[in-house]
Amino acid sequence: MLQQTDRLALAVPNADEAAAGLNSIFDSIVVDDTIDTDANARRVTLQWGHDQLELFEPKGPGPVADFVEGRKIGLFAGGFALDNPAAVAARIEQVGIKVTQQGDRFVVYPEDLRGTGLILSPTAKREERVGLMDRIWQITYTVADLDENVAFYSDLFGVEDNLTNLYTSAEWGYHAAITWFEAKKGAPLDSLEYLDPHQHEKAAGRFLKKTDGRGGIYMSTVHTPDLEEIKARVEATGGGWEGAPKGSLGFIHPRRTYGLLLGVTYFDSIDARRPTPEEPDAWGNH
Numbered sequence: 001m002l003q004q005t006d007r008l009a010l011a012v013p014n015a016d017e018a019a020a021g022l023n024s025i026f027d028s029i030v031v032d033d034t035i036d037t038d039a040n041a042r043r044v045t046l047q048w049g050h051d052q053l054e055l056f057e058p059k060g061p062g063p064v065a066d067f068v069e070g071r072k073i074g075l076f077a078g079g080f081a082l083d084n085p086a087a088v089a090a091r092i093e094q095v096g097i098k099v100t101q102q103g104d105r106f107v108v109y110p111e112d113l114r115g116t117g118l119i120l121s122p123t124a125k126r127e128e129r130v131g132l133m134d135r136i137w138q139i140t141y142t143v144a145d146l147d148e149n150v151a152f153y154s155d156l157f158g159v160e161d162n163l164t165n166l167y168t169s170a171e172w173g174y175h176a177a178i179t180w181f182e183a184k185k186g187a188p189l190d191s192l193e194y195l196d197p198h199q200h201e202k203a204a205g206r207f208l209k210k211t212d213g214r215g216g217i218y219m220s221t222v223h224t225p226d227l228e229e230i231k232a233r234v235e236a237t238g239g240g241w242e243g244a245p246k247g248s249l250g251f252i253h254p255r256r257t258y259g260l261l262l263g264v265t266y267f268d269s270i271d272a273r274r275p276t277p278e279e280p281d282a283w284g285n286h
Helices: 015-026 063-071 085-094 146-157 203-210 227-236 267-271
Strands: 004-011 029-036 041-048 051-058 074-082 100-102 105-108 117-122 135-142 164-169 174-180 191-197 216-223 241-243 249-252 262-265
Touching: 004 063, 004 117, 004 135, 015 029, 015 041, 015 051, 015 227, 051 063, 051 074, 063 074, 074 085, 074 216, 085 105, 085 117, 085 146, 135 203, 146 174, 146 191, 191 203, 203 216, 227 241, 227 249, 227 262, 262 267
Parallel strands: 004 051, 074 117, 135 191, 216 262
Antiparallel strands: 004 074, 029 041, 041 051, 100 105, 105 117, 135 216, 164 174, 174 191, 241 249, 249 262
């Protein structure tokens, strides 16, 4: 089963430009720069808080070039760490989905998995925090059928027994579900979120339409104690920050983060809402 959300991967036309722009906001740093021959792309890795952000720049025909051509830029893959990634990779292959092994990690490209790229890595001690980011706590998929996709991914990833809460956002026009990797107060917040838009003129609905109804990775959310500093940097260098009430959650527009719609929040504000077996309705009560 999945244990941590540990990385995001963006497909970008120019990795140097994207790295410089992201580092200027988050104080992240480049820790690797290599050629990914399977993807036929340059892969630049940023240490981004305790986690990593990978930038894929296409070098020729391949899955990254296909993604950039179809969507221009954006979230190419979400990454998860677990004790036995090979077991989940085998589970995925058993249902006919192509998996590419790269040493001790396993990759599924977006065109092979409902538009959602996937990177599975072995669990390891998380790196020391670098910059203003802390941790990725959620990866969000936009889907056309909520119940079917929650069942599909839960079985695929081996999290079918995890606590999943359902909710509806009237403001943003979708029905949704969150599957928590650990439903316990104070534990890491790692989770998967699914959005099924019912108002297609709003953002998630427009994203689903852009993918011809297939869906894909819509956004990710991180937590950090330095939300206010990140907000100040975004607003001082061209804008693109939209805040929620009480200042405990904000969103950075994808034009500032190279196709990544990013939610930024505090750990405590989400932990207070986290459902548990004892309080399964906690999310909706806040």
